[in-house]
Amino acid sequence: MRVVVAADNAGVELKNAVRDQLNADERVSEVIDLGADSATDDTAYPHFGIAAAEKVAKGEADRAILVCGTGIGMAISANKVPGIRATVAHDSYSAERSIKSNNCQIITFGARVIGPELAKKITGEWVGYTFDPASASAAKVACITDYETQAAC
Numbered sequence: 001m002r003v004v005v006a007a008d009n010a011g012v013e014l015k016n017a018v019r020d021q022l023n024a025d026e027r028v029s030e031v032i033d034l035g036a037d038s039a040t041d042d043t044a045y046p047h048f049g050i051a052a053a054e055k056v057a058k059g060e061a062d063r064a065i066l067v068c069g070t071g072i073g074m075a076i077s078a079n080k081v082p083g084i085r086a087t088v089a090h091d092s093y094s095a096e097r098s099i100k101s102n103n104c105q106i107i108t109f110g111a112r113v114i115g116p117e118l119a120k121k122i123t124g125e126w127v128g129y130t131f132d133p134a135s136a137s138a139a140k141v142a143c144i145t146d147y148e149t150q151a152a153c
């Protein structure tokens with residue numbers, strides 16, 4: 001699994017902690033860090049969120065974890081990229097269902113909301129989940145995709 005990580009200045013520290021854990025996870029083949037590299041980088045979160053989501057949408061990565069102050073701005077930004085399903089996931093159950101129900105490629109964390117230990121725990125669990133295209137959830141996700149591509153659903 002290839003995972004992109006990115007954060008704005010509010011999320012740099014948590015992003016780095018998540019990145020380091022992903023790098024140590026043998027289930028993860030590649031971690032692509034798009035920055036920010038420093039809390040002094042004041043590039044706004046949409047630039048990071050959109051860049052990360054585009055990498056996933058292009059097939060250059062499988063998933064992404066994005067961090068800002070709340071996780072909300074990153075989720076909104078990533079969801080503007082066609083084909084991307086992103087959500088804030090500050091608890092284990094939501095992170096699990098983001099994959100199993102919604103086939104989300106991206107979860108986001110708010111560094112002002114969640115602590116590093118819980119974020120790392122959720123990250124480890126999240127890597128282990130896969131979406132079942134034969135599940136009853138698949139048609140529901142397909143409805144979203146159909147809307148996005150302007151087909152009826």
Ligand SMILES: O=C[C@H](O)[C@H](O)COP(=O)(O)O
Nearest residue numbers: 010068069070071072073074
């Ligand atoms: O969703 C936005 C993020 O939380 C960001 O880190 C902070 O945004 P703000 O400076 O506009 O509050």
